[in-house]
Structure formats: structure tokens, C-alpha cells
Amino acid sequence: MNILLCCAAGMSTSLLVQKMEAEAKNMGLDAKIWAVSVDEIRNHIDKADVLLVGPQIRYKLASLKELGKEKGIPVEMINTVDYGTLNGKNVVNFALKLLNK
Amino acid sequence: MDRFIAAFEEKVMPVAGKISEQKHLKAIRDGIILAMPFIIVGSVFLILGFLPIPGYNEFMARTFGEKWLTKLLYPVGVTFDLMAVFVSVGVAYRLAENYKVDAISAGAISLASFLLVTPFKVMFTPEGAKQAVEVGGAIPAALMGSKGMFVAMIMAIISTEIYRKIIQKGIVIKMPAGVPPAVSKSFVALIPTAAVITVTWVIRLGFEMTSWGDMHNFITKVLSGPLSILGASLFGAVGSELLVQLFWSVGLHGANLVSGVMGPIWLQLMDQNRAVFQANPGAQLPNVVTQQFFDNFIHIGGSGATLSLVVLLLTVARSKQLKSLGRLSIGAGIFNINEPITFGMPIVLNPIMIIPFVLSPIAIVIISYIAMSTGLVARPAGIAVPWTTPPVISGYLATGGKISGAVLQIVNFFVTMAIYYPFVKMWDKKKVEEEKMSEEAA
Numbered sequence: 001m002n003i004l005l006c007c008a009a010g011m012s013t014s015l016l017v018q019k020m021e022a023e024a025k026n027m028g029l030d031a032k033i034w035a036v037s038v039d040e041i042r043n044h045i046d047k048a049d050v051l052l053v054g055p056q057i058r059y060k061l062a063s064l065k066e067l068g069k070e071k072g073i074p075v076e077m078i079n080t081v082d083y084g085t086l087n088g089k090n091v092v093n094f095a096l097k098l099l100n101k
Numbered sequence: 102m103d104r105f106i107a108a109f110e111e112k113v114m115p116v117a118g119k120i121s122e123q124k125h126l127k128a129i130r131d132g133i134i135l136a137m138p139f140i141i142v143g144s145v146f147l148i149l150g151f152l153p154i155p156g157y158n159e160f161m162a163r164t165f166g167e168k169w170l171t172k173l174l175y176p177v178g179v180t181f182d183l184m185a186v187f188v189s190v191g192v193a194y195r196l197a198e199n200y201k202v203d204a205i206s207a208g209a210i211s212l213a214s215f216l217l218v219t220p221f222k223v224m225f226t227p228e229g230a231k232q233a234v235e236v237g238g239a240i241p242a243a244l245m246g247s248k249g250m251f252v253a254m255i256m257a258i259i260s261t262e263i264y265r266k267i268i269q270k271g272i273v274i275k276m277p278a279g280v281p282p283a284v285s286k287s288f289v290a291l292i293p294t295a296a297v298i299t300v301t302w303v304i305r306l307g308f309e310m311t312s313w314g315d316m317h318n319f320i321t322k323v324l325s326g327p328l329s330i331l332g333a334s335l336f337g338a339v340g341s342e343l344l345v346q347l348f349w350s351v352g353l354h355g356a357n358l359v360s361g362v363m364g365p366i367w368l369q370l371m372d373q374n375r376a377v378f379q380a381n382p383g384a385q386l387p388n389v390v391t392q393q394f395f396d397n398f399i400h401i402g403g404s405g406a407t408l409s410l411v412v413l414l415l416t417v418a419r420s421k422q423l424k425s426l427g428r429l430s431i432g433a434g435i436f437n438i439n440e441p442i443t444f445g446m447p448i449v450l451n452p453i454m455i456i457p458f459v460l461s462p463i464a465i466v467i468i469s470y471i472a473m474s475t476g477l478v479a480r481p482a483g484i485a486v487p488w489t490t491p492p493v494i495s496g497y498l499a500t501g502g503k504i505s506g507a508v509l510q511i512v513n514f515f516v517t518m519a520i521y522y523p524f525v526k527m528w529d530k531k532k533v534e535e536e537k538m539s540e541e542a543a
Contacts, residue, residue, distance in 0.1 A: 007354070055444065056352055057353075058114075083440065084449075085444075
């Protein structure tokens, strides 16, 4: 399972990645989770099964969803509360839910 | 208040979407990114050239010879001084990519058209002579840097637009029957290049007939000159910062959106400072407002100057939730990342916290602007210090090794702390009450 996160510079999402990795390990998931800046997304999306977008760049969500459709993967915005509190568990579960849809 | 915020969000979102998705603005932003690693590497050489250590110059001269500085700064000539070339290729490449046409061809054609509007001559003053003479057959290095950047951007857009229109329309040359298809195909590939070069050539000839003489002169006078005066002013700085904070108040990445438009202007202002600094590090630098002005001196702890806010959470907050938020966000805050604060506290859509979140950075924009324009504090020296560099260090480096830069950051930190203080107390009180209620309920 490959979870890709993106925000403006890929910095704050990388904070969340750490928490999510710890959570995934606890859950016994074999997951690759990484964060990139939105400018690099094209170079990474082919390796991803799901793309989660930081809420501060939600003005990009429409175009990223389009890209997701092209690649056949779900693209969604991360809940702002989970994002702000760096709630790795909720975000991993959110990703799982999107993948099982 | 909630209704007001909802209405604001409804108005702001489409604008944000347009700024970030408009094809040409996006290409300019992405194209400039191509130049950034070079500029940062060039900055490292600049810092090494002007380390403010007593006896450093003498030591370097003894070790590497009298010409050490000139030699050390060779890389600056292919980093800062080629900014327009990178932008020319980068913008065209990204725009072509967006149109799904061959990007590398578009980049090459863009570079050719940028150079085609640039007269290949330089002014040269021979030793002993009083007047400069014009020397032909030389690419003017001065126009390959930030001075030529706006022309490079404009030509990248014009050339790529022509290129992709011709490709997308599928214009073909009809060959008489009997000509092998491969031959006619090879002619078709020439059409876009021929069209762009011809149009650019006409542009060049057109400018030669005017009193401006060439496109660079024209763009400097009517576009980049006025824009940089606006960008460099206190009014421009406060206006930009206000927009950044208003976007962030509804949870949109304001710094990214605003620099998407202001980026080229700030970059040019920064490079003007760099050129003067490089020639004489003790000289008065022309501009206060550059990218580093915002990144290093205003966004201390992230947009909204929230590092002081985090420290308040750690020291004066009594709510458990806010205390733990303080601990969670201090590490990232030192490196100027503050999403845990903006979304976690939250500041976003929170009427109490939005007030100091907007006021703090505006206050320190004004303080920093006055401190730097009166010469009390050194101006940013055009050294590209990454925005994730912790304060104090970044202020010292960005000013080319001046203590006053670090001191200003400390002053700014305490000013914002004073502005945040009453609001943090208010929010903390509310949180403590909430926590008490939920404890009693449990």
C-alpha cells in the first residue's frame, strides 16, 4: 500500500508522515508513506495508490482530483482537525477507507 | 462572524484557485523553481566570499593568492547571473508540459527567442578611455541574470503559445504526390520553430524602430521597473503580507499564493541587492523588500510569525490541550513550519486568533521596513537563505553576516509575543473551561 501526501512544500505533511508510519507499524500494515511538494506530484503519483492533500492547498484539489482520475487512484483532502493535531491514526484509517471503496 | 467567514471563503476560494491554476502564472512559478537550486548554491559561494571574520580576507589572500575572491565567485556567474536563462527554459518547459506538447523542444525554442530579442552587444570602457564603446558579437551577461528575467518569462510564454497552437492545430505541408511521407513529415517538424523564430524576429525589428531600441529596455521601463517600485515599497510589503494572512485565516496557503504573483518581483529585488553586495559588501543595498525579507524576518516560526505564539503556549497556557499543542509544534516551529498551530489550535476560522495572526506580521513588516530603510538594521544581502532556516541564524546569514539582522528577528519575536499574549490568554481561558466541563461531565 502506497500513501502519498502533498502540500505546498511537502514540509508539514512530512510531519504527519512520521506519525502515520508509526501508526501503520502498530497496525501491522505494510505501507509506504511519503510526502512531496505539490509541484513534484507528477513525478510521484505513478507510485501511489492513494493521494492525500493538505487542507492549505485545497484550492488545488480540483486539479489534483482530475489527475487522480487519469491515474485511477483516489484523491482526497485531509480533515483539518486531523491535520492540525497530526493525528496519524485517523489519517491512516482515512486512507484505508478510500482504498477499500 | 461565522457567516462572514463563510462568505469570505466562498469569495476567496475561486480567486485562490485561479491564481494557482492559471496556466501562465503556474508555468512562471514552476519555471522559476528550476533556478532556485542554482541560486541557493550561488549563495553558499557568496557567503564564503564575505565571511565577516576578522582576518579572513588576509588569510584567504595568503593561502590562495590575491585573486582568491574573484576565483571563489566564478560559480556566482553561472548561478545568479544565468537566472533569465533558467527561467526562459523552465517556464517554456512547464507550460509545454501543461499543454502536453514536447517540452524540451519548447524550452529550446524559448531560449532561442529570448536570445533573439537580446542585442548581442556590450558596452566596454577600455583602460584609459573616457567613453564606453560598443562591442558586438558578445552575449550581454548582464541581461542573462535577473535583469533579463521578465523578458525571458514573456518570450517563454509567447513562443510556447505559438508552438503549441501550431502543433495542436496539426498544420501540415501538402507535398505533391510522389513525395515520400517521411520527407513531408520532416518539413512539418520545422513549422513551429520557423513560426516562433519569425515572429520573434519581427518583434526584435519592431523594437529597433522605436526609441526604446530593444525589448529589454522597453520591459524595464514599462513593466519590471514600475512593478519593482511597487514591490519594494512599504505599501507593497504591507499589502502582500495582509493578503498572505487573510488567505491563511481561511486555511489557504497564503505565502504560496501571493509569492506566485510577487515571486518574480521579489527575486529581481533580491538580485539587485546581491549584485551591489557582491561588488562591495559594505555598500548601502538598494532594496529592503526581497523574498528573504518575508521568509526570514517576518515569517518567524511560519506565516503569522507564530514562533512566539508557540512559546506562549509552552509557558503561560494552562489548558492541557494547548500545552500539548505547544510541545507538538515547537520542533517544527523552529524551522518555520506551523501547520500544527494554524490548523491545530486552530487559528484558521477562529475569530479570536485571526486578529493577532493578521496584526503580528503586519506590525513587524512595518518595524522591519523602518529599521532597514533607516539603516539601523542591515538589509537582506540577496543571499538565498532557505525559509526553513531557524531565526537568528537566518537573520545573520541573510544580511551577509550582520548581527543587526539577528537582533531584528529577536525584536520581532518579542513584538509578536506581546500582540499574541492577550489573545492566547483569552483562548486559553476558554479551553480551560471546556476541559473542566468535560471533566465534570465524565
